[in-house]
Amino acid sequence: MSSTILYGYWRSSASYRVRIALAWKGIAYTYVPVNLLDGEQRSEAHLARNPMGYVPAVEVDGELFTESLAIFELLDGLHPETPRLFSAEPRRRARQLAACHTIASGIQPLQNLSVLGKLPLDAEGKKAWAQHFISHGFTALERQLQAEPSATGFAMGDAFSAVDACIVPQIYAAKRFDVDLAPYPRIVRAYETAGSLAAVAGAAPERQIDAKL
Amino acid sequence: MSSTILYGYWRSSASYRVRIALAWKGIAYTYVPVNLLDGEQRSEAHLARNPMGYVPAVEVDGELFTESLAIFELLDGLHPETPRLFSAEPRRRARQLAACHTIASGIQPLQNLSVLGKLPLDAEGKKAWAQHFISHGFTALERQLQAEPSATGFAMGDAFSAVDACIVPQIYAAKRFDVDLAPYPRIVRAYETAGSLAAVAGAAPERQIDAKL
Structure with a gap:
């Protein structure tokens, strides 16, 4: 074990x-x-x-x-x-990885709190910076997802994948920064679809033992 | 074909x-x-x-x-x-991936030219910003590599891997920003070892058809 x-x-x-x-x-x-x-x-x-x-x-x-x-x-x-989190088929896996990287290297590093803390900007300026990079990445991600039909609503294809596991926390962050999500219907649909899974709901920040509400 | x-x-x-x-x-x-x-x-x-x-x-x-x-x-x-670029063994592969991500999501997004262009800093301030994030990531990467013995000098183990393919361009960028490389002997050794391969030498920026020297 x-x-x-x-x-x-x-x-x-x-x-x-x-x-x-x-x-x-x-x-x-x-x-x-x-x-x-x-x-x-x-x-x-x-x-x-x-x-x-x-x-x-x-x-x-x-x-x-x-x-x-x-x-x-x-x-x-x-x-x-x-x-599985990633497909075993190389092309599909590469598309899933690219969507994950759009979030994990294209958005998140630019709007995490340690980076925002170093920016020579006031609170409103930091928020605008975060909104800019989240919106830029989401615009790309929306296009990536639009190219991947899903009957169920998950991000890529009909099953939950690593892409969904990246989208849920990034939407959580986007909401903290008041990002307008209206231009990203496919991302929001994936977020809502994943959110209906018990595994995803139980992972929410507010449900962790160190949550300070 | x-x-x-x-x-x-x-x-x-x-x-x-x-x-x-x-x-x-x-x-x-x-x-x-x-x-x-x-x-x-x-x-x-x-x-x-x-x-x-x-x-x-x-x-x-x-x-x-x-x-x-x-x-x-x-x-x-x-x-x-x-x-191969990555090992097929899951633990070794995960360590290689983590080292690649140290560069690809931990350093590069924070010092690429489009992000530097958006920083409300003068040229010296932008350079100091890039040096900070490269040094922070290299400090972590040096520790990751120190934990991986290599008889040949490559980044992780005795063979060339994806980690080396990430290190070479990141050192190239570090040199452009005048980062002091003395604290990172293991990274520099991997860079020099990889640089002796014809495949790596031929990929150098200055050898591409769009290079403006």
Whole structure:
């Protein structure tokens, strides 16, 4: 029996992605909160888990792994008996990965709190910056999803995938920054479709033990 | 016989990564430059290839793919007879992916020219911003590589991998921003080791048909 520990933070997008992925695959895990407001992510104990000083980190049988999309692939590789996050077909997988990267490298790094904190802008300026990069990425993502018919509403094709696991936390962040979601009907439909799954609902930030409401 | 077209730009990090990957795998391709200085990446013709308005895009038998790391996986999937970019072993693969993401989502998005252009900072301030994020990411990456012994000098283990294909362009960018590389001996060793390969040398920005020297 393998042991899985998730080091995360309730509001972190990347932690949220991994909570969704673990729940979707039905993998039991221990959740260990890392308090970003107290600077715990910069402690040597946490840097040994994640050298970037970010969350999440996942420990599987004592070995540590970082980066949410790398963790997705790890989970598909270690738990082939559980529902897949990525297709095994190379072209479809590449399209799923590209949509995930639109969020994970095209949007999220530019609007996370540590980057916003370094911007020489006032609160309104920081919000406009975040809105700009979320809208730019969502415009691209909407186009990516429009090219992928779905009878069910999931992001790419008829089944839940890694793309949905990335969309849900990014919409959560977009709402915090008051982004107008009207131009992105396909993304919003995927968000709502995924949100109806118990695995996704249970991964919500407000339902974590470290949530400060 | 499959046909492969790379839409790229000589100085783009992500284009450079994909040139290295294609050459390493020995995949013949047609190179179509997209002139970022003329704004060609924002044309509808290019947005149809890459909805983010970024480079690269790769066209395989008429189908378009974006995001360098997704393209790496596509190439491994479509050309299993060529040298691999990622290990097939899930844990090793996850560590390689995490190191690639340290560069592709942890560093590059924060110091690319379109983001620097939006920063309300003067030239010196933009340079300091880029140096900060490159140094932060390299500090983490150095630690990731130190944990992976290599007899040959490559980034992770004894063979060239996707990690090396990400390191070479990121060092190229670091040099443009005058980043002090002394604290990162393991990264520099991987850069120099990879640079001795003909596949890597031939992918250098200055050797592309659109290079403006």
